[in-house]
Amino acid sequence: MIEFSDFCRGRIARLAYEFPLPHKNLRRGRVTLGGSIGLILLFASPVFAQATSQSGAASSPPTAKPAASAPVIKKVAVADRWTYEKRDEISGEVKGTFTQVVTDISPKEISVRVKSLGKPGVGFLTYDHSWNLISNGHWRVSPNDGTGVKLPLSIGKRWRFHSNQVLAGKNVYLRSVGTSKVVARTTLTTQAGTFDTYEIDTSFTTRNSNDPTKHFSFLMKTWYAPSIDHWVKRERTMRFQGQLRQHYSLELVEYEQGE
Numbered sequence: 001m002i003e004f005s006d007f008c009r010g011r012i013a014r015l016a017y018e019f020p021l022p023h024k025n026l027r028r029g030r031v032t033l034g035g036s037i038g039l040i041l042l043f044a045s046p047v048f049a050q051a052t053s054q055s056g057a058a059s060s061p062p063t064a065k066p067a068a069s070a071p072v073i074k075k076v077a078v079a080d081r082w083t084y085e086k087r088d089e090i091s092g093e094v095k096g097t098f099t100q101v102v103t104d105i106s107p108k109e110i111s112v113r114v115k116s117l118g119k120p121g122v123g124f125l126t127y128d129h130s131w132n133l134i135s136n137g138h139w140r141v142s143p144n145d146g147t148g149v150k151l152p153l154s155i156g157k158r159w160r161f162h163s164n165q166v167l168a169g170k171n172v173y174l175r176s177v178g179t180s181k182v183v184a185r186t187t188l189t190t191q192a193g194t195f196d197t198y199e200i201d202t203s204f205t206t207r208n209s210n211d212p213t214k215h216f217s218f219l220m221k222t223w224y225a226p227s228i229d230h231w232v233k234r235e236r237t238m239r240f241q242g243q244l245r246q247h248y249s250l251e252l253v254e255y256e257q258g259e
Contacts, residue, residue, distance in 0.1 A: 062184075062186035062187065062197070062199065062223065070152055070153075071196055071227065072226065072227075073226040073229060074227050074228055074229045074257075075229070076102060076105065076110060076129070077257070077258040077259045078102050078103065078104065078105060078258050078259050079101065079102060079258025079259055080101070080228075080229075080230075080256070080257060081099055081101045081102075081256040081258065082099065082100045082228070082230050082252060082255055083099045083192075083252070083254035083255070084098055084099075084100070084251060085097050085250070085251050085253050086098070086248060086249070086250055087248065087249045088247070088248060089235065089247040089248060089249050090244075090247050095248075096116055096117070096118075097116075097117045097253070098115060098116045098117060099114070099115050100112050100114055100125075101113045101114075108128060108129070109134065110126070110127045110128070110129060110131075111124065111126055112124070112125045112127065123136070124137050125137075127148065128148065130144075130148040130151065131147075131149060131230070131231075132144030132145055132147060132148035133145040133147065133148075138167060139165050139166065139167055139168070140165070140166050140168065141164070141165050142163065142164050142165075144161075145161075145163050145176065146204065147204075147222075149198075149200065149222075149224050153224070153226075154182060155183070155184060155185060156182060157181070157182045158179065159181075160177075160178070160179050161176075161177075162175070162177045162178075163175070163176045164176075173208075173210070174208060174209065175209055176204050176205065176206040176207075177204060177205055178203055178204020178205065178218075179203060180200055180201065180202040181200065181201050181202075182198050182200050183199050183200070183201050184198075184199040185197070185198055185199070186223065188223050188232050188233060190232060190233065190251050190252050190253065191251075191253040191254070192252040192254050192255045193255070195223075195225040195227060195232045195252075196225065196226070196227065197224055197225045197233075198223070198226075199222070199223055200221070200222040200223075200224060201219075201221055202218075202219075202220040202222065203217070203218065203219050203220070204217075204218050204220075205217050205218070206218070214241070216238055217238070217240075217242075218237065219236065219237045220235065220236040220237075222234050228252075228255050230252075230255075231250070231252070232251070232252045233249065233250065233251045233252065234250045235247070235249040235250075236248055236249075
């Protein structure tokens with residue numbers, strides 16, 4: 001048995017896409033590791049922020065695009081900044097706003113600082129150049145979490161992934177297995193503008209290596225825009241043992257190009 005607070009501390013750097021607060025049903029006393037794993041992963045993760053934000057205008061529904069030549073992919077640069085609004089799709093409440101800023105780029109990795117607006121502290125994430133999460137400062141993922149993109153993208157392209165996660169200083173090991181598929185090219189409009197995107201469906205399951213019977217199942221939809229080399233919107237549902245626990249979305253509200 002592991003105190004859930006251990007997982008909360010282990011996730012402080014994962015504010016970019018995942019979940020800042022544990023599910024209410026999982027915060028009552030002690031829980032098994034299997035009952036906590038879904039709050040550590042990322043959906044690309046990533047990661048949802050825990051800030052109180054102002055509600056913005058809703059995005060327009062995605063519009064399907066006919067087949068076209070492959071778009072030019074913008075090369076990521078230091079100081080690139082994406083600002084997202086997080087929404088609870090079950091209650092309809094806006095839960096916060098956060099920024100991701102690229103702080104460093106190496107031949108194999110991209111370092112990102114994450115800040116929840118209106119909240120103290122920052123988090124740090126490490127991705128590969130396909131936006132698969134490698135580390136959040138507490139959890140190390142090998143080879144990566146698999147929730148990025150696999151370029152070049154085209155409608156119908158499919159790929160599989162698997163990963164192992166290790167919590168630093170703890171005897172905690174998780175394993176995830178999943179698949180992603182490009183299902184459409186769409187035009188999506190948000191407060192940040194109008195973007196041509198690839199719509200990618202991802203599903204994966206995460207299990208506690210010490211108790212494989214406990215598992216979380218995830219469904220994620222990503223609208224990735226080559227013009228900003230990032231996602232314009234993401235939606236994710238999480239189920240524990242088949243029961244819906246969370247359904248959140250992230251939507252781009254501002255984008256600033258760096259160097």
